[in-house]
Amino acid sequence: MKDEVIRRLGPLLLAVLGLAFVPFVTSDYVLHIAIQILLWGFVYTAWSLMGKFGLVSLGHGAFLGIGAYASPLLWNYTGLTPWLGIPIGILLAVLLALIIGYPCFRLRVVGHYFALVTLALSQVALLTIVAARDITGGSLGMTPKAVGHSWYALQFPEKPYFYAIALVAWAFGLCIWHLVDLGKGRAALEAIAEDEGAAASIGINVMREKLRVTVTSAALTALGGSLLSQYFMYVNPDTLSGIAVSLQIVFAAIAGGMYSVFGPTAGGLFTIALPEILRISLGTNFVGAANTIYGALLVIFIIFMPRGIIGWVESRLAAAPAR
Amino acid sequence: MLEVSGLSKRFGHFPAVNQVSFNLRQGEILGLIGPNGSGKSTTFNLIAGAMRPSAGSIRFEGAEISGLPAHKVCHIGLARTFQIPRPFRRLSLVENVALAAHFGSSESIAESEARRRAENALETVGFSSMKVSTEGLGAAALKKLELARALATQPRLLLADESLGGLDHAEMEHAAAMLETIRTRLGITIIWVEHIMGLLMRVVDRVIVLDHGEKIFEGLPEAAAKDARVTEVYLGHART
Ligand SMILES: Nc1ncnc2c1ncn2[C@@H]1O[C@H](COP(=O)(O)OP(=O)(O)OP(=O)(O)O)[C@@H](O)[C@H]1O
Numbered sequence: 321m322k323d324e325v326i327r328r329l330g331p332l333l334l335a336v337l338g339l340a341f342v343p344f345v346t347s348d349y350v351l352h353i354a355i356q357i358l359l360w361g362f363v364y365t366a367w368s369l370m371g372k373f374g375l376v377s378l379g380h381g382a383f384l385g386i387g388a389y390a391s392p393l394l395w396n397y398t399g400l401t402p403w404l405g406i407p408i409g410i411l412l413a414v415l416l417a418l419i420i421g422y423p424c425f426r427l428r429v430v431g432h433y434f435a436l437v438t439l440a441l442s443q444v445a446l447l448t449i450v451a452a453r454d455i456t457g458g459s460l461g462m463t464p465k466a467v468g469h470s471w472y473a474l475q476f477p478e479k480p481y482f483y484a485i486a487l488v489a490w491a492f493g494l495c496i497w498h499l500v501d502l503g504k505g506r507a508a509l510e511a512i513a514e515d516e517g518a519a520a521s522i523g524i525n526v527m528r529e530k531l532r533v534t535v536t537s538a539a540l541t542a543l544g545g546s547l548l549s550q551y552f553m554y555v556n557p558d559t560l561s562g563i564a565v566s567l568q569i570v571f572a573a574i575a576g577g578m579y580s581v582f583g584p585t586a587g588g589l590f591t592i593a594l595p596e597i598l599r600i601s602l603g604t605n606f607v608g609a610a611n612t613i614y615g616a617l618l619v620i621f622i623i624f625m626p627r628g629i630i631g632w633v634e635s636r637l638a639a640a641p642a643r
Numbered sequence: 644m645l646e647v648s649g650l651s652k653r654f655g656h657f658p659a660v661n662q663v664s665f666n667l668r669q670g671e672i673l674g675l676i677g678p679n680g681s682g683k684s685t686t687f688n689l690i691a692g693a694m695r696p697s698a699g700s701i702r703f704e705g706a707e708i709s710g711l712p713a714h715k716v717c718h719i720g721l722a723r724t725f726q727i728p729r730p731f732r733r734l735s736l737v738e739n740v741a742l743a744a745h746f747g748s749s750e751s752i753a754e755s756e757a758r759r760r761a762e763n764a765l766e767t768v769g770f771s772s773m774k775v776s777t778e779g780l781g782a783a784a785l786k787k788l789e790l791a792r793a794l795a796t797q798p799r800l801l802l803a804d805e806s807l808g809g810l811d812h813a814e815m816e817h818a819a820a821m822l823e824t825i826r827t828r829l830g831i832t833i834i835w836v837e838h839i840m841g842l843l844m845r846v847v848d849r850v851i852v853l854d855h856g857e858k859i860f861e862g863l864p865e866a867a868a869k870d871a872r873v874t875e876v877y878l879g880h881a882r883t
């Protein structure tokens with residue numbers, strides 16, 4: 321057990337230590353990209369908690385949107401600190417996860433049907449945000465009232481602060497990933513993914529296990545959403561909710577490798593850095609081309625590397641003869 | 644220990660199980676037989692909570708359990724095997740059984756204890772090597788895995804859906820001997836579903852014969868073999 325913990329936490333600790341030095345040696349621009357990769361990596365990791373057990377949710381845009389909007393709305397209209405606004409957003413996302421998860425699991429909505437139901441959920445979230453434009457600013461988005469450097473408002477114009485927050489959040493997400501992956505919880509979810517009836521017959525409370533992982537995933541996603549909106553100081557329904565975002569999450573997690581702990585983060589690297597590199601090398605004339613290339617690459621990944629980039633690397637390393 | 648009364652299950656208008664009643668005594672092996680489609684597996688599904696009965700009551704050790712979800716039925720000490728084995732292929736052999744040990748009882752147990760129970764169960768059913776993946780296990784081995792998984796939940800009543808088709812004679816003898824061992828050594832009461840009469844008759848204390856979802860006979864195995872209706876219905880089918 322102890323060895324197992326060291327084996328799992330060792331690489332993570334090393335990664336965090338290495339990444340902690342980044343702000344001292346790079347520009348704000350690199351930090352800006354790195355923050356996005358870490359925060360999105362965190363969101364993709366949250367999604368993969370469900371995805372790797374066959375619970376393919378296309379509704380995570382909704383959880384992300386709730387998290388992203390809750391604290392700015394509460395801050396602007398009631399002056400409530402994000403330190404409370406964020407937990408409230410998480411709570412709402414958890415509530416929504418239960419409302420959608422319970423009937424789905426009770427009625428045994430699985431596979432493609434589960435994906436479709438949750439797909440509808442993300443679009444409903446987007447339409448709700450747009451419809452409530454008097455409060456949310458609709459498709460134009462909204463900005464939390466800026467107060468400059470403030471712990472109370474969780475606003476930091478200087479990048480290293482948010483970089484530290486993103487790094488902590490990301491490391492926390494990976495710890496949760498390991499927690500879910502350890503021992504009997506993982507085995508139970510694997511069993512459920514394969515055969516719910518057989519799992520129930522040996523005493524596994526299928527509903528409870530599925531709800532637990534769904535709620536965990538939704539809560540982390542909402543946290544990711546709220547950190548993204550705090551960082552950007554701007555929320556927009558198209559970039560933080562809706563089907564497009566849900567698909568981005570799914571694609572990134574799969575392309576990176578949803579069965580490996582660093583996979584979704586690699587997906588973040590891929591989806592954030594690649595369009596950026598294309599934008600710089602091809603110029604702004606090719607902004608549309610960037611999206612197309614990115615989409616085509618993802619399709620190729622899903623076909624030729626079903627376990628994602630990291631999964632592919634892992635299988636290569638395993639296949640290589642030990643020296 | 645188990646009192647079933649007026650148990651019925653309809654699929655649409657089709658009565659798969661129709662007004663079946665019987666009692667089961669502690670420590671007994673009850674044979675549940677009948678031709679294909681007579682409602683044996685459905686009866687198990689109803690008792691084990693995999694399906695809700697359309698009507699009737701099921702009392703286990705005095706408590707009503709009909710309508711309880713499957714995992715709760717398992718927790719109160721009632722385990723079942725599936726006619727067509729349903730192993731978790733992504734898990735290894737030991738993991739399959741250890742998972743059952745872990746979740747099978749309502750109290751939580753340590754990982755080492757779950758593993759010990761799993762190894763015991765695997766040993767009981769006759770697995771010597773523990774480090775096997777479920778990939779490439781034959782029909783007989785998968786049947787054993789089913790049994791081991793059920794035993795690992797430490798049941799007091801075992802519903803063994805062992806229609807032993809696909810096994811050769813020696814394997815069937817072995818399976819029969821195993822059920823006797825489970826009863827005598829572990830003190831587990833058993834309902835054994837089977838459609839090959841001969842083998843079952845030597846092992847069980849009593850038999851119930853189902854036909855078209857209805858109970859047409861209940862009594863000693865010798866009497867069943869002589870019963871006119873049973874021989875007509877049951878052996879008539881068996882010959883085809
Ligand atoms: N889920 C279901 N939906 C509809 N009909 C079903 C279902 N399960 C079983 N049946 C029908 O109910 C009847 C009884 O089936 P059951 O599986 O209980 O028979 P059995 O006695 O176990 O047969 P066998 O000896 O072949 O295993 C059959 O006619 C079957 O087609």
Ligand SMILES: [Mg+2]
Nearest residue numbers: 683684726806
């Ligand atoms: Mg059957």
